[in-house]
Amino acid sequence: MLLVFTAATVNESSNSAATTTSPREKGDVIKLGFIPLTDCAPIVMAKELGLFTKYGLNVEVTKEASWANVRDKILTGELDGAHCLFSMPFSVYTGVGGKAGSEMKIAMVLNNNGQAITLSKDFCGKVGFKQTNKVAGVVAAKQKAEKEVTFAMTFPGGTHDIWLRYWLAAAGINQKTSKIITIPPPQMVANMKVGNMDGYCVGEPWGGVAVKQNVGFTEISTQDIWKHHPEKALVVNKGFSEGRREELKLVMKAVLEACKWLDNRANRKKAAAIIGKQQYVNAPADVIEARLMGDYNLGCDQGTQIYTDDYMLFHRGGDTNLPRKSHAIWFMAQYMRFDYLQSAPDYKAIADKLIMQDLYIEVAKSMNIKIPADDMKPFTLTIDKAVFDPNSPGDYLKLAKK
Incomplete structure (x- = not known):
């Protein structure tokens, strides 16, 4: 039996929500949502450290049930913004994960790295950390015996979905013979415990929690798929971005300060204790802290993997937070590669429409934060x-689909 506890997760690609303007006016409470994941930390810590108050803002942070729930609330204006999968706005706009044409705006990136693919303990001793060459054979044997192998991710076209599919392709696993289901992040471990999936991709701490509970083991971390990949973003309602622009800039300043604070390793123990609380992630602080520090107990007698410069990072001297249009184009190219879309979207036009890069640059400059100059470069x-050249996604796809 699939353990899904909220109706909001039943149809992750629902077309029910349409873009509206924010119903609240300037000076009203600003509502920001988050999903219980370690990388909600910039929004949670901006609240806990009093940074929103510092900038004269009345911000309420709310725990949400699923990414579909976040999507719908942003589009209707019930949320002004949220901690959100970087690729979700492109998934929704192209119709992969929502009503095509619905606009969710990206103000800034919140973090790099720090997600993981977990395999069930049933695979223990058969594959090891990053041994993709062995995974394909084990999965093929299981498929032959049981006819189907099931993997889980968190939202169609979301970052976790694409990391999972990219890894499957790299491991030589035929996705058409595998079942891929959608489960909200906090429910991954419980579903694996009762045998509902053989593997899943999700953000921390749910990879680490599976290890702690001896439910599964870390097969690969996403920084080993793409070092310093974009992961979560501050995504906002279109009406809020247009009608309350000055307040949005102050929100971004507070969150940027929190990102800087989080990248000071001396602060991570405190951060882990706070975000582990029931009202936030509701997970053991020691698991959160270990992976925040780059100390990965992999489980399944694989030992420990220490990440020194590519664990979960929130600022990187400004390199993290610029929302890059090239990254948007990469995700949309994956939608083509993995048959979510049958015809190429207008990559650049969509990236231009949904990424508020000029606003981010304005805010970063006002805070003397470095502006990376690498966007739209391979x-x-x-x-x-x-190698991905954002100026030639079609050429990339010719090679990737071979």
Whole structure:
């Protein structure tokens, strides 16, 4: 039996929500949502450290049930913004994960790295950390015996979905013979415990919690798929971004200060204790802290993997937070690669429409934060050394689909 405890998760690609303007006016409470994941920390800590108050803002942060729930509330204006999957606005706009044409705006990136693919303990001893060459054979054997292998992610076209599919492709696993289901992040471990999936991709701490509970083990971390990949973003309602622009800039300043604070390793123990509380992530602080520090107990007698410069990062001297249009184009190219879309979207026009890069640059400059100059330049994925040129996604797809 699939353990899904909220109706909001039943149809993750529902077309029910349409874009509206924010119903609240200037000076009203600003509502920001989050999903119980370690990388909600910039929004939670901006609240806990009093940074929103410092900038004269009345901000309420609310725990949400699923990414579909976040999507719908942003589009209707019930939330002004949220901690959100970087790729969700592109998934929704293209119709992969919502009503095509619905606009969710990206103000800034919140973090890099720090997600993981967890495999069930049933695979223990059969594959090891990052041994994708062995995974394909084990999965094939299981498929032959049981006809189907099930993996889980958190939202169609979301970052976790694409990390999972990219890894499956790199491991030589036929996605068409595998079942991929959608489960909200906090419910991953419980569903694996009762055998509802063989593997899942989600953000921390739910990879670490599976290890702690001896439910599964870390097969690969997403920084080993793409070092310093974009992960979560501050995504806002279109009406809020247009009608309360000055307040949005203050929200961004508070969150940027929180990102800087979080990248001071001396602060991470305190952060773990706070975000682990029931009203936030509701998970053991020691698990959150360990992976925040780059100390990964992999489980399944694989030992410990120490990340020194590519664990979960929130600022990186400004390199993290710029929302890059090239990254948006990469995700949309994956929608084509993995058959979510049958015809190429207008990559650049969509990226221009949904990414508020000029606003981010304005805010960053006012805070003397470095502006990276690498957007729209080719970059290389870590796992397979594939080079992506955002100016030629069609050429990339010709090679990727071979």
